Structures are given as structure tokens and as C-alpha cells.
Amino acid sequence: MRNIPFSKTYLTHVFGLSLAVCAIYWPVYQFSFLYGWDDQWFVTNHYTEGGFGLSNLWEILSTFHYGQYAPLNQLYYTLLYTFFGYDPFYFHIASVCLHLANVLLVYSFLSRIVPKLRMNEAIIQKRAPFFSALFFAILPINVEPVAWVSASKVLIYTLFYLLALLTYCKYLTLSEKPSYYYLTLFFFTLSFGAKEQAVVLPACLLLLDWLYGRNLKSHYVLLEKLPFLVLGLLYGITTIQSQGLVDNRSFYSLYERIFLGAYTLMEYYTKSILPVNLSFLYPFPFVSGETIPWWLWIHVLAIPIILYCFYKYLKRHWVFFGLSFFLFHIGLVINFFSLARHSVIADRYAYVSTIGISLIIAISVENLLRKIRNRKLVNVVVVIYLGILMVYSSSHVFVWRSTHALKKRLKTTIEQRADFSELKKYKL
Amino acid sequence: MKNKKRLKAFVGILLLIVIIAIHLYVAANYYFLESRKLTDFFIWQSDATPDTIEK
Numbered sequence: 001m002r003n004i005p006f007s008k009t010y011l012t013h014v015f016g017l018s019l020a021v022c023a024i025y026w027p028v029y030q031f032s033f034l035y036g037w038d039d040q041w042f043v044t045n046h047y048t049e050g051g052f053g054l055s056n057l058w059e060i061l062s063t064f065h066y067g068q069y070a071p072l073n074q075l076y077y078t079l080l081y082t083f084f085g086y087d088p089f090y091f092h093i094a095s096v097c098l099h100l101a102n103v104l105l106v107y108s109f110l111s112r113i114v115p116k117l118r119m120n121e122a123i124i125q126k127r128a129p130f131f132s133a134l135f136f137a138i139l140p141i142n143v144e145p146v147a148w149v150s151a152s153k154v155l156i157y158t159l160f161y162l163l164a165l166l167t168y169c170k171y172l173t174l175s176e177k178p179s180y181y182y183l184t185l186f187f188f189t190l191s192f193g194a195k196e197q198a199v200v201l202p203a204c205l206l207l208l209d210w211l212y213g214r215n216l217k218s219h220y221v222l223l224e225k226l227p228f229l230v231l232g233l234l235y236g237i238t239t240i241q242s243q244g245l246v247d248n249r250s251f252y253s254l255y256e257r258i259f260l261g262a263y264t265l266m267e268y269y270t271k272s273i274l275p276v277n278l279s280f281l282y283p284f285p286f287v288s289g290e291t292i293p294w295w296l297w298i299h300v301l302a303i304p305i306i307l308y309c310f311y312k313y314l315k316r317h318w319v320f321f322g323l324s325f326f327l328f329h330i331g332l333v334i335n336f337f338s339l340a341r342h343s344v345i346a347d348r349y350a351y352v353s354t355i356g357i358s359l360i361i362a363i364s365v366e367n368l369l370r371k372i373r374n375r376k377l378v379n380v381v382v383v384i385y386l387g388i389l390m391v392y393s394s395s396h397v398f399v400w401r402s403t404h405a406l407k408k409r410l411k412t413t414i415e416q417r418a419d420f421s422e423l424k425k426y427k428l
Numbered sequence: 429m430k431n432k433k434r435l436k437a438f439v440g441i442l443l444l445i446v447i448i449a450i451h452l453y454v455a456a457n458y459y460f461l462e463s464r465k466l467t468d469f470f471i472w473q474s475d476a477t478p479d480t481i482e483k
Binding site: 266267270271274276277285295298299302303305306308309310 | 436437439440443444446447448450451452454455456
């Protein structure tokens with residue numbers, strides 16, 4: 001795609017993706033800040049109002065805020081406040097613009113990646129990046145970071161993360177030109193400045209090395225990653241320090257975390273492809289020390305068997321790349337490492353990893369269309385599926401219109417819980 | 429050989445369907461999850477106060 005940046009197909013794809021994003025997210029202009037849901041400290045705070053004076057900038061860069069280190073995200077709020085004050089309209093529109101930029105970057109990134117996936121069919125190379133980006137754009141699980149202002153750090157981190165991946169692709173294709181390498185390092189730093197999930201970039205760069213056919217045993221290739229690893233380590237330490245400021249509630253044992261990890265992994269996977277009853281808060285399936293429910297055992301036993309059964313299939317370049325991309329980015333948040341959370345999963349954590357799933361689904365459909373006789377049926381099923389996703393996302397957006405709407409949604413979902421009466425006293 | 433491949437595919441797909449069905453059931457009825465973490469969360473949220481200097 002890089003050779004024909006302004007071709008008719010390219011412009012049609014860009015227009016289609018922009019239209020899909022606008023069709024889903026247009027209602028956000030009327031949404032308010034969620035003062036009962038983190039916006040009261042993440043967005044409206046003294047850093048936001050402090051302007052771009054040296055003392056405020058220093059404070060933003062050098063301090064942790066409520067157990068988080070996201071200076072770039074804070075600077076983004078400060079910038080918006082400087083121009084527009086606390087007008088939620090501009091904050092929401094900015095979030096939609098960031099999501100659209102990410103969708104287009106996903107399209108651009110996959111346009112470079114798909115030709116490397118060893119599929120000779122020109123039609124797949126042409127259509128798969130578009131359908132993957134479209135899937136990423138309309139997924140209901142991706143609504144949360146777009147419709148909730150406090151989650152803008154996910155959008156900003158993704159923006160710079162994708163720019164880092166794109167510049168690294170350029171670095172690999174343009175005879176390892178140093179300027180692109182330094183740009184990748186620069187974007188990596190900016191990405192971490194928005195959210196700690198960016199620390200997995202070195203692993204993702206190795207995945208790209210493999211895809212571009214580089215020798216992974218080469219000292220040069222590994223040495224190249226050293227600055228990324230050192231930075232990643234520093235960022236990791238910063239994250240641990242920032243999280244340390246939050247009180248650590250009852251932590252699960254390693255044994256329990258194996259079950260939680262398997263459950264969380266499949267929960268993210270299922271919620272990405274089959275969004276049912278999405279929420280902004282998901283209860284843990286059991287409390288530490290309690291008996292582990294029987295249905296969690298199935299996960300631990302079934303996942304290795306499924307991987308064994310599909311081993312041959314997993315060896316295909318596009319499946320391996322898509323699945324690895326998903327696992328690398330979801331690995332940090334599957335409760336195997338960090339558990340200082342109130343919710344077992346959060347939709348926003350899956351944002352980048354859904355790119356991997358989107359790619360697998362888009363190429364699977366293309367392959368099916370090539371193999372099956374009744375193409376019309378496949379096309380109809382795909383259109384219905386995409387339609388359902390769009391309709392779901394369009395309605396799910398409204399959950400985030402106000403604190404009242406958000407809590408009402410949870411209240412109706414959990415009012416049958418045994419501890420509901422206990423929750424009511426916390427002004428649910 | 430062909431039968432072995434078919435059996436593996438069948439078992440793999442069956443297990444995947446079982447797991448997805450469990451997740452869909454949990455998603456549709458997740459009020460039955462009795463985690464006290466949720467209560468902790470609301471205690472934490474009700475302690476929240478705005479951190480602004482603007483009047």
C-alpha cells in the first residue's frame with residue numbers, strides 16, 4: 001500500500017473507516033464528564049488547570065497521580081483545558097479523533113504486514129488490512145476507551161505504539177536506516193508516557209523481526225533490542241513504584257492465579273469476538289481462599305488441549321502473527337502478574353490486542369471465501385455479523401453518557417446478586 | 429492419518445465451543461459471581477473526592 005498511498009482503493013478504504021467510526025461515535029458530543037467514575041481525579045485536577053508553566057510541567061513529569069504514571073496523558077488534558085476549559089464536548093471529540101487516527105494507523109500497519117504473511121493472493125493483501133481495521137474500529141469491546149474520557153491514555157499509548165511499529169517496519173524495509181530506529185525509540189518513550197502497557201514493545205519488535213525474515217539468533221538483532229529492553233525495564237520499575245502507592249488488597253496465590261489467568265485470557269478473547277453484556281466492571285469469579293469453581297478447571301485443562309489440536313494451524317504465518325500479537329498485549333493484564341484491581345477484566349485493556357484478533361478473523365473470512373462454493377452465504381453472514389457489532393457498539397456508547405447512566409447499567413445487571421443490599425449503601 | 433486430523437479438529441472445536449459457552453453464560457448471568465471485590469470497589473469509589481483548584 002505504501003507505493004500507492006493515494007490510490008482510489010486507499011481513499012475509499014480511508015473514507016469507509018472514517019464513516020464507520022463517525023457512525024458509531026457521533027453521539028459522544030453530548031456526553032458529560034463521569035464525575036462518579038474517575039474523571040473527577042484523572043481529568044479535573046490541579047495538573048490540568050496548572051497550565052504549561054515549568055513548575056506544573058515538572059510536577060506532571062515527576063509525580064505519580066493516584067497510583068498511575070501517565071504524564072503524556074495528563075499533558076493532553078492540560079492542553080485541552082488550556083484551549084477549551086472543562087468543556088466535555090472537546091474532550092470527547094478529541095477521543096474520537098484519536099480513535100480514528102488509531103484505526104487509520106492499524107490500516108497502514110497491516111498494509112505493510114499482510115504482504116509478509118506468505119499469502120500470495122493479491123485480493124487478500126488488498127482487503128485483509130481494510131477489514132481488520134474496520135473490525136478494530138467497530139468492536140464493542142473498544143467502545144470504553146473512546147467514550148470514557150479518563151481512558152484516553154489507552155488511545156494515546158496506542159497512537160504512539162502504532163507509530164513505533166510503523167517506523168520499525170520502515171527501519172526494516174529501508175536497509176536499517178538509523179533515523180527510523182531512533183524514531184522507534186522516541187515513540188516507545190512517548191507511548192509509555194501515556195500508559196505502562198507499552199513495555200511489551202520489545203517483544204513485538206522481535207515478532208516483526210521474525211516476520212521480516214531476520215535471523216533472531218544474530219547478535220546484532222538482539223543488541224539492537226538492548227536499548228528497548230533497558231528502557232522497558234526502567235518503565236517497568238516506574239510502573240511497579242507507581243502501583244505501590246495504591247494499597248494492595250487481598251492478593252491471589254500463584255496457584256489461584258493460574259486459574260484466573262486462563263479464565264481472563266478466554267474472557268478477553270470471547271468478549272472481543274462475541275460481545276455479550278459488556279460492562280465497565282466485571283466481578284472476580286472467586287475470592288482468594290475460596291474453592292475454585294469447577295468451570296474454571298475446564299479452562300486450565302482445555303486451553304493446552306486446544307493448542308495441541310490446532311498446532312498445525314497455528315504454525316501458519318498469519319495465525320501465528322495474529323495470535324502472538326494478541327497474547328503479547330493481553331499477557332500483562334490477564335491477572336497473572338498484577339491484581340491490584342477491582343475488576344477481573346476491563347474492556348480498555350484489550351484495545352491493542354484486538355488488532356491481532358481482527359487480523360485473524362479478516363484473513364479467515366477471506367480464506368473461507370476462496371474455498372467455499374456458496375460465497376453469497378458467507379458474505380451475508382459476514383455483513384450480518386458486522387452489522388450486529390456496529391449496532392451493539394452504537395448502543396453501548398450511550399452507557400458512558402453520564403455517571404447516572406453508567407451506574408444504572410451496573411445496577412440493573414447485578415441487582416440479583418446476593419450482596420446487592422450491601423452494595424446499595426455505597427450509593428450505587 | 430486423515431481420521432486423526434479430523435478427530436483433533438473435532439476435539440479442538442468442541443472444547444473451544446464449551447469454553448465460549450461458559451463465558452457467554454457468565455456474561456449473561458454474571459450476578460452469580462459472589463466476589464467481594466465489587467464491594468471493595470464501591471467503598472473506594474465513595475471515598476473519591478475531586479482534586480480541582482477551579483471554583
